[in-house]
Structure formats: C-alpha cells, structure tokens
Amino acid sequence: MNLRYRGTLTYRRLQEGIATSKYVHPSTLGRLINGFGRVGDLEKVHSLYDIAQIVLYSIDNKQWQSQAWFQIEDQMIIASAHAGDMEAVFQHQDRITSNGGIPSPDAYGSLIECVKDTTDDTSNTMSLFSEAQMLGCTPNIYLYNTIISKLAKACKADFTLKLFQQMKATPIFDHLFLEMSSQPNFKPRIPPYNMMMQLYMHTKPDCERVLYYYDQLLLAGVKPSAHTYKLLIDAYGTIEPVASRNPCSGPGLDGVPFTLNTALKRLFLSSTNMTSQGTIALAEFLPESNSLLHLDLTVNNLDITAVMALSSGLKANHMMRCLDLMIPPDDEEFAKMCREILNTCIRNTEEAEKAAHISDGICSPTSNRGLGKGVWNMIQESELAKSIRQGGRLKSAEAVSRAHALLSQIESSMNSPTSISVISPGTSPTIVRPVDQDLVQQAKTIVDEIADKIQTMTDIIT
Structure with a gap:
C-alpha cells in the first residue's frame, strides 16, 4: 500500500x-x-x-x-x-x-x-x-x-x-x-532511556546526564533493567572525578536504589567516604532489600550510631549474608554491635544453606557447613569476621589466664586448714572445707564466658 x-x-x-x-x-x-x-x-x-x-x-x-x-x-x-x-x-x-x-x-x-x-x-x-x-x-x-x-x-x-x-x-x-518523548503517541519503554544513559557513559562521559536520564526513566514509570543499574554503577565508579560525583560522599542521601534492583547481588561501597548520615539512610532500606547478598562498607569513617542503624535494619532482612565493616581498635561498644551484625549474617546464611539442602532433597534441621561450604565463603572472607576472630582470640586468651588465676585461688581455699563437719541423718560425718562463695560465682562467670567465646569462634571459623 x-x-x-x-x-x-x-x-x-x-x-x-x-x-x-x-x-x-x-x-x-x-x-x-x-x-x-x-x-x-x-x-x-x-x-x-x-x-x-x-x-x-x-x-x-x-x-x-x-x-x-x-x-x-x-x-x-x-x-x-x-x-x-x-x-x-x-x-x-x-x-x-x-x-x-x-x-x-x-x-x-x-x-x-x-x-x-x-x-x-x-x-x-x-x-x-x-x-x-x-x-x-x-x-x-x-x-x-x-x-x-x-x-x-x-x-x-x-x-x-x-x-x-x-x-x-x-x-x-x-x-x-x-522530540520523541513529546510525541502524543510516545509509550515509555526501557531501551531509549538505557541508550541515552549509555551514550553519556561511554561516548560522552557525563555522570550528571546519566543520572538525568535515570530520573526521567523513573518519572515515566519505567522499571529499570539490570543493564540500567550496570550503567549507574559504572557511572559512579568510572567517570572522573569519582569521589565528587559519588552520592555516598556528598551531603545528599540519594544513592543507588538497590531496593528496586532485583538483579543486584553485591554492592561495594568501600573507600567511598560514606558518611554516618548516609549509612543511616542506607540502613533504612535494608529491610526492603530482597536480592542483595553482600554489602561492603569497609574503609569508611562510620560512628556507632551508623552501626546501630545497620544492625537494626539487618535484623529484619533475611537475605543478606555479609555486611562487611571494619572494627576500630579498643572500641568494645562498636565491636559488640558488629558481632550482632555478624550473628544476623550467620543466621541468614544458615537459612540459605537449609533452603539449598531442601531444594536438593536433603532435609536436616541443623546446619552442615561441609555440604554448603560455598554458601559461607562471603562471610568467612569478610573483614568483619577476620576482625572478630582476631579480637576473639585475644579475649579468649585473656579469659583463660583469668581462669587459671582463679583456679589457683580455689585450690588455695580448698587446702585451707579450716574445715567443718557435716552430719546427715543416717550417714557418717563428712569433712567439708568451705570455699569462698565469691570465688564460686567468679568461676561460673568465666566458664560461661569461655563457652560463649568457643561458640562464637566456632560459628565464624567453621
């Protein structure tokens, strides 16, 4: 025609x-x-x-x-x-x-x-x-x-x-x-937006224009694709100057919207000048993230409030297996919050391993990390686990030393000449040397502490 x-x-x-x-x-x-x-x-x-x-x-x-x-x-x-x-x-x-x-x-x-x-x-x-x-x-x-x-x-x-x-x-x-988008019959689709983002990513590198077309995509109600997020991450990480254009380092709280990206598995924000304020904003989205497995926030100057926010947000997340942080030396409160984060990651990894076993036809109520060794690689190789392992060894050695000292005190008390005779009905008298009740309580505390350390070290190492 x-x-x-x-x-x-x-x-x-x-x-x-x-x-x-x-x-x-x-x-x-x-x-x-x-x-x-x-x-x-x-x-x-x-x-x-x-x-x-x-x-x-x-x-x-x-x-x-x-x-x-x-x-x-x-x-x-x-x-x-x-x-x-x-x-x-x-x-x-x-x-x-x-x-x-x-x-x-x-x-x-x-x-x-x-x-x-x-x-x-x-x-x-x-x-x-x-x-x-x-x-x-x-x-x-x-x-x-x-x-x-x-x-x-x-x-x-x-x-x-x-x-x-x-x-x-x-x-x-x-x-x-x-011109195209202003046409009355224009129907927003992902390819034109990705094409414009790719143009300003590779041909004429300009991070601001990449972000502009990403915003236009969202305003048009178009769902970003995996390629869209790849272009975003490439723009943040490769277009110079990287630091000044990285939203994580600026005063704004707008960053990579990983909660919308169902394809993103790992997000590395190490050494990005991530602020505590930005981290708190990021932590608010952790409960909504249903695909991210590994979030690296190492080598950033974060305070205790940021780590507390991460710990709180992560508890409602059952997907992330490794939230990597670095523990500053001699900061027990910071280390305590990081241990909570690690425990949550261990919980999520155990759940993932159990789900993998069930899908393979293996039904076991307990974790068998030998069968699912690959599941644990992220958490075992993380800086957070390494720091806690190192700190755990030092604290365990300190607890053992205190236990030896306490044992010497108990032995001295037992060898004391003072004794009492205890007569029970129908039995012969028994000689009992009294032990200082304070020493007994200290012994119980150290036993619990050592047991806790052993369990923590076992969880991290195995």
Whole structure:
C-alpha cells in the first residue's frame, strides 16, 4: 500500500468523521498536512488546513490552542516546501515569526532540501541555515544532514567539515529524545532511556546526564533493567572525578536504589567516604532489600550510631549474608554491635544453606557447613569476621589466664586448714572445707564466658 493510497484512505475516513461532527487531534491533522504535501497534493493540504482552523477555534485552553496553532503552521511550511509552493512557505513562516515563534528544524530542513542542487544556490542554503540559527532554532540531525549534503554536492568541503564538527559537539541526541518523548503517541519503554544513559557513559562521559536520564526513566514509570543499574554503577565508579560525583560522599542521601534492583547481588561501597548520615539512610532500606547478598562498607569513617542503624535494619532482612565493616581498635561498644551484625549474617546464611539442602532433597534441621561450604565463603572472607576472630582470640586468651588465676585461688581455699563437719541423718560425718562463695560465682562467670567465646569462634571459623 503506497503513501498516496494510505493518505487518500485516511482522508476519506476523516471526512466521514466530520460528517458526524467528529474531529481529530490537531497533531493528527498536522501529520496529514505534512504527508499530502510530500506527495504534492496541495488541494488536500489546503482542505486540511481549513479543517484545522475549525478544530483550533474549538479549543478552550489558550496555551494548548497556541501550541497547536504553531504546530499546524509549521507543518504547512514543510508541506508547501515539498510541494514546491515557496510563496506559501514564506507566508506561513512569516505568521510564525510575527507571533513570536520559531519554525522547527524540520521546517528549515525541508526548505533547504527543496533548494536546487547547484553551486549558485549555495548562498540560499547558507542564508536559510544562518536565519535558523539567528532565530534560535536548534538544529536536529535532519537539518544537519540536509545542509551537509547540500554543501557537499556544491563542493563546499571546508564548510561541510566545519558543520560536521559542530554537529558532533551539539547535544543533538538530547533534542531527538525530547522530540520523541513529546510525541502524543510516545509509550515509555526501557531501551531509549538505557541508550541515552549509555551514550553519556561511554561516548560522552557525563555522570550528571546519566543520572538525568535515570530520573526521567523513573518519572515515566519505567522499571529499570539490570543493564540500567550496570550503567549507574559504572557511572559512579568510572567517570572522573569519582569521589565528587559519588552520592555516598556528598551531603545528599540519594544513592543507588538497590531496593528496586532485583538483579543486584553485591554492592561495594568501600573507600567511598560514606558518611554516618548516609549509612543511616542506607540502613533504612535494608529491610526492603530482597536480592542483595553482600554489602561492603569497609574503609569508611562510620560512628556507632551508623552501626546501630545497620544492625537494626539487618535484623529484619533475611537475605543478606555479609555486611562487611571494619572494627576500630579498643572500641568494645562498636565491636559488640558488629558481632550482632555478624550473628544476623550467620543466621541468614544458615537459612540459605537449609533452603539449598531442601531444594536438593536433603532435609536436616541443623546446619552442615561441609555440604554448603560455598554458601559461607562471603562471610568467612569478610573483614568483619577476620576482625572478630582476631579480637576473639585475644579475649579468649585473656579469659583463660583469668581462669587459671582463679583456679589457683580455689585450690588455695580448698587446702585451707579450716574445715567443718557435716552430719546427715543416717550417714557418717563428712569433712567439708568451705570455699569462698565469691570465688564460686567468679568461676561460673568465666566458664560461661569461655563457652560463649568457643561458640562464637566456632560459628565464624567453621
């Protein structure tokens, strides 16, 4: 089905609708005007223009009416240019400029395209392009391609190369994206947004533009893909300067929204100047994270409040197996909170191992870490576990030393000459040497402490 036939069919349906007082959107009329102009059917172009005036007059919203009017006039420039009616072109162009508007780059592109392909007509081409720039019309790819093609055919190589370099330096893709997204029939999908993010990630590295198109994606209600998050992480980590553009190091609390990303398994924020305030904000999202297994926050200057927030948020999370931190020396309160974090990670790892066993047909109520050794790699190799293991060994050695000293005291007390005779009914008298009750209580405390240390070390090492 050729363009002329499709246009004729559409025009007939339009007339049938008008017969029943049904009119179409101004943008639809504009596209029809454009199409009939390209096939040279000026009669239908003028008929559609008259219909457009009726539609425009019926619009109550003045702002929309004004925008629609400019669009119709702009499409008349394009249609008249392709149909060869240059007098009509300049009439509609004058209407736009007289009312404070600017013809679109497509309109100027059509005008330049219809200029004769001779060396003598190069001045007309350059005059139109200069006029467009003077009025503030931002060139698009169509306008650039048209004028470059015209100048190349006219043997104007120097100016052609100059325009080509100008086109490369112009944010042309932003204008294309804006044009595309402003169309009434535009349906937001993931590929165009990822394409723009990739453009500013690899071709023209600019972290701010990557984040801009990510924000536009979210505003459009489009669900980010795994590739979207890869581009985000690459932008944070590779576009210079890394530190100043990393949201973790700034005063703002907006970071990588890992709660929305169901594909992200590991997030490394080590040495990112992560602040305690940012960490607290991050901790608020831990209960909602249902995919992240490993979060590395080592080599960041975090205070005890940040670690408490992490510990609290992690308790409601049953997915994360390793939240890695570094424990400052001689800070028992900090170490205590880190041990709680480690215990929660151990709990989650045991649950994951048990689920793996069940899926493999192995039903066991207790953990068997020999069968699921790979499940434990993250937590065993973490800096947090290493720090606690090292601190645990020192504290265990200290507890053993105190136990030996206490044992000597108990033996001395037992060897004391003081004794009492205990007579039970129906039995012979028994000699009992009294032991200081305070020593007994200390012994019980040390036994519990050593047992706790042994259990903790076993959990971390095995």
